[in-house]
Amino acid sequence: MSDEEMMEGGVQKKFCYINRKAPYGTIYALESLEVVLIGAAFEQDVSLIFMDDGVFQITKGQDTAGIGMKNFSPTYRALEMYDVEKLYVSEESLAERGLTADDLLVDVEVLNAEQIRDLMEQQDVILSF
């Protein structure tokens, strides 16, 4: 199979991006988002999991004017346009931080640890940030 056929010919894998870091203290969150957007061009079956401090990436009301950094949180709302629609959030991580799904700026499916474990087991490729 040529490279071109690979691209068009429906070799589709399940890709899962696991986001566990808060957005501005380190570069992980932004780098993950960049990779997701690049990967979206390859028409794979993409899932994103937000757990631990990763849930802070998608909280509402971020305003970075005072710290001189780019607020990249609106980009999560644009993922839908790239057919990245499977967003999952850890129930335990939200609860520990006093948050609910209403505090998040995108529609997500809230999963418990057991459900996240099963989701991870179904993947072909896992990218961890």
Added chain:
Amino acid sequence: MLHTVNKSPYEKNTFESCIKHAAKGSAVLLIEDGVYAVLKGSAAAAKVQQAMGDITFYALEPDVNARGLKGKVMDGINLVDYAGFVDLTVKFDRVQSWL
């Protein structure tokens, strides 16, 4: 003494170590990811609440706002801007930066 903490209380034990070792009458200024400790209703906020009797807590407002915590900061936290940060370093004789 003024202590600063810049790590999330969920990712590192920096915050916990800091409050365990901060003397009565000292101040703790939360900056960068350290500000997540004052999110109302969170597990970390309960620890801040416990320590409040002995320690005065401050949080850097630009970092609070960047992380979407505006209006979600627990009661009893003093918000400061960058000038307020400078004032605190002047007010206290020493600064310990917990990393």
